Amino acid sequence: xxxxxxxxxxxxxxxxxxxxxxxxxxxxxxxxxxxxxxxxxxxxxxxxxxxxxxxxxxxxxxxxxxxxxxxxxxxxxxxxxxxxxxxxxxxxxxxxxxxxxxxxxxxxxxxxxxxxxxxxxxxxxxxxxxxxxxxxxxxxxxxxxxxxxxxxxxxxxxxxxxxxxxxxxxxxxxxxxxxxxxxxxxxxxxxxxxxxxxxxxxxxxxxxxxxxxxxxxxxxxxxxxxxxxxxxxxxxxxxxxxxxxxxxxxxxxxxxxxxxxxxxxxxxxxxxxxxxxxxxxxxxxxxxxxxxxxxxxxxxxxxxxxxxxxxxxxxxxxxxxxxxxxxxxxxxxxxxxxxxxxxxxxxxxxxxxxxxxxxxxxxxxxxxxxxxxxxxxxxxxxxxxxxxxxxxxxxx
Numbered sequence: 001x002x003x004x005x006x007x008x009x010x011x012x013x014x015x016x017x018x019x020x021x022x023x024x025x026x027x028x029x030x031x032x033x034x035x036x037x038x039x040x041x042x043x044x045x046x047x048x049x050x051x052x053x054x055x056x057x058x059x060x061x062x063x064x065x066x067x068x069x070x071x072x073x074x075x076x077x078x079x080x081x082x083x084x085x086x087x088x089x090x091x092x093x094x095x096x097x098x099x100x101x102x103x104x105x106x107x108x109x110x111x112x113x114x115x116x117x118x119x120x121x122x123x124x125x126x127x128x129x130x131x132x133x134x135x136x137x138x139x140x141x142x143x144x145x146x147x148x149x150x151x152x153x154x155x156x157x158x159x160x161x162x163x164x165x166x167x168x169x170x171x172x173x174x175x176x177x178x179x180x181x182x183x184x185x186x187x188x189x190x191x192x193x194x195x196x197x198x199x200x201x202x203x204x205x206x207x208x209x210x211x212x213x214x215x216x217x218x219x220x221x222x223x224x225x226x227x228x229x230x231x232x233x234x235x236x237x238x239x240x241x242x243x244x245x246x247x248x249x250x251x252x253x254x255x256x257x258x259x260x261x262x263x264x265x266x267x268x269x270x271x272x273x274x275x276x277x278x279x280x281x282x283x284x285x286x287x288x289x290x291x292x293x294x295x296x297x298x299x300x301x302x303x304x305x306x307x308x309x310x311x312x313x314x315x316x317x318x319x320x321x322x323x324x325x326x327x328x329x330x331x332x333x334x335x336x337x338x339x340x341x342x343x344x345x346x347x348x349x350x351x352x353x354x355x356x357x358x359x360x361x362x363x364x365x366x367x368x369x370x371x372x373x374x375x376x377x378x379x380x381x382x383x384x385x386x387x388x389x390x391x392x393x394x395x396x
């Protein structure tokens with residue numbers, strides 16, 4: 001499964017447009033290495049699934065090999081299973097990199113894996129290639145498994161592992177080809193509609209709604225399997241485990257499809273985002289000004305931000321709104337604004353004319369709570385609070 005972020009973003013997952021979600025150093029799990037230059041992480045949830053797979057598969061292995069060796073073989077299957085998932089995700093990543101798209105990471109987690117690509121493909125053809133690479137690898141691995149079973153004289157334990165992996169790769173490949181986002185099949189649908197209509201947005205919206213339908217179908221299928229019995233006495237079948245697992249998968253697909261739809265609404269509003277429109281008027285104060293006096297001046301100026309300047313009026317630092325709000329009023333006369341400020345690093349000063357994707361990209365380069373906005377001639381225009389940017393997208 002791939003997760004191409006909106007152009008402003010990555011994970012991810014396709015979804016949250018907020019410019020501050022996560023940071024540049026945020027890690028989705030345990031770092032495992034950088035094959036082909038792609039950071040690979042394993043979520044702690046994987047270990048829970050590995051234990052579950054080991055316990056469930058051990059029952060089949062125990063008929064071939066005695067305990068405790070059967071547990072080792074079952075655990076080896078869990079590792080090989082996620083090895084197949086890893087190769088699936090890595091194929092997405094490598095294909096994306098070959099096509100010139102930066103890849104943020106590959107993460108293995110409770111429901112399989114995720115490839116986080118920092119921006120989307122420029123054409124429907126490239127989108128198709130990246131999405132199809134993963135399922136194709138699974139189908140090739142399944143074919144190799146069938147070939148190995150038929151052609152190689154392997155011991156019973158090896159045959160059991162190969163058969164299990166063959167079935168797992170067929171299942172993963174077929175599941176990922178279901179025609180709805182966030183699955184790879186949904187990305188194929190998106191590429192097809194994009195090609196037919198000439199609009200990537202139309203493809204994403206259509207594939208998102210199909211994804212929601214797939215989620216409902218998955219839940220209904222789980223409910224059916226939970227009540228299905230193999231004989232007339234009501235014995236056999238999948239029981240409650242099928243319903244639990246299908247509910248988990250259905251919720252994952254529903255959330256991913258919904259995020260894809262929301263991401264398109266985010267793109268619709270992105271061109272309307274303007275630093276000038278969201279800017280707050282700023283009051284200039286010196287670093288030794290008592291906080292109470294600075295707040296009084298800001299109220300008098302009807303300003304929403306405080307900027308520390310030298311005696312020539314040149315901005316030197318930004319006063320944190322959060323720190324001001326957290327300071328009790330009875331302490332404000334005894335605290336200077338300089339104690340609640342942050343120096344103006346280069347990335348904290350932005351042109352007031354920034355809009356849309358350029359503005360979001362600037363905020364992501366150096367996450368902060370406030371930024372100084374300047375005119376083309378260097379004059380102070382105001383202060384941009386990221387909380388105001390968040391509120392601009394609250395309805396997305």
